[in-house]
Amino acid sequence: MTGPESEGLQLRRAVCPGSFDPITNGHLDIIARASKLYDVVHVAVMINQSKKGLFTVEERMDLIRRVTAEYDNVVVESHHGLLVDFCKERDIPAIVKGLRAVSDFDYELQMAQMNNGLTGVETLFVPTNPTYSFLSSSLVKEVAAWGGDVSHLLPPVVHEALVARLREK
Template sequence: MKIGVYPGSFDPATYGHLDIIKRASQLVDYLIVGVLNNVRKKPLLTVEERIKLLQDITEDLDNVSVEAFSGLLVDFVKEKNANIIIRGLRAVTDFEYELQMAQVNQSLDKNIETIFLATSVQYSFLSSSLVKEIAKFGGNVDSLVPQKVSDYMKKKYI
């Protein structure tokens, strides 16, 4: 069984994230969306909020689950009996960082492969930071995030 992990902070999940999740779920038998709990960052949404929103927007994908993790990604991947990491790429700048991370992860565990998926063109400009900034100043994020996320963001900022 091919088990993949798509890690990220997902603060909040965007249409770009959902696009990668849907496409990755077709490449593996089982996909775990790993929500990073980075204690050094101050996210807008709690880990629990991010997990719930991701579960809501992926509820129609039978081979996808959502779990929190902290620490090294390779440790989480091994713990889940996975050997594939899925990463999305928006631009060349993403590639430089992601290539370095993939090489580090493979040096930590030679059995773990990283697969890069190019973000669909319509989402190439999207980032969670951009969504948070727009929402913070009362802008409409409906075209940037799934409706359940947009509704939640509106409540969060009102």
């Protein structure tokens, strides 16, 4: 092995979790910013069996890998279960979450406190770029399903995949 870990240096690791169904420019902005702060950023596609996604987990992971290819320190994985278990298994001490509004903070603060209480994992809140403050995957899918133009809200490859998937339905 070569690099910092072979020299006894501890890599700074963080995770950006989400369902990413599909990944938006807002998600990508948070991942890009985290990649500047940490040596390794794990993008965890969290699996929720009770939700039927538009894209399969594998398709989401492929799209994320494609749009994060320029960041050599981003690793894309999936996980079913508690996020803190994902962190524990990979020795990840920090979760990076984007906050769009005060309503996000109320929910995310509770999650952050629970996660910290369970395992000591810290959560870093990053304010969303104002350009994406209203953006969510659910809203993008709904607008696109009604024929609205969401091309400016998604990376081009993701927009193409979304349009193709909606055509299939």
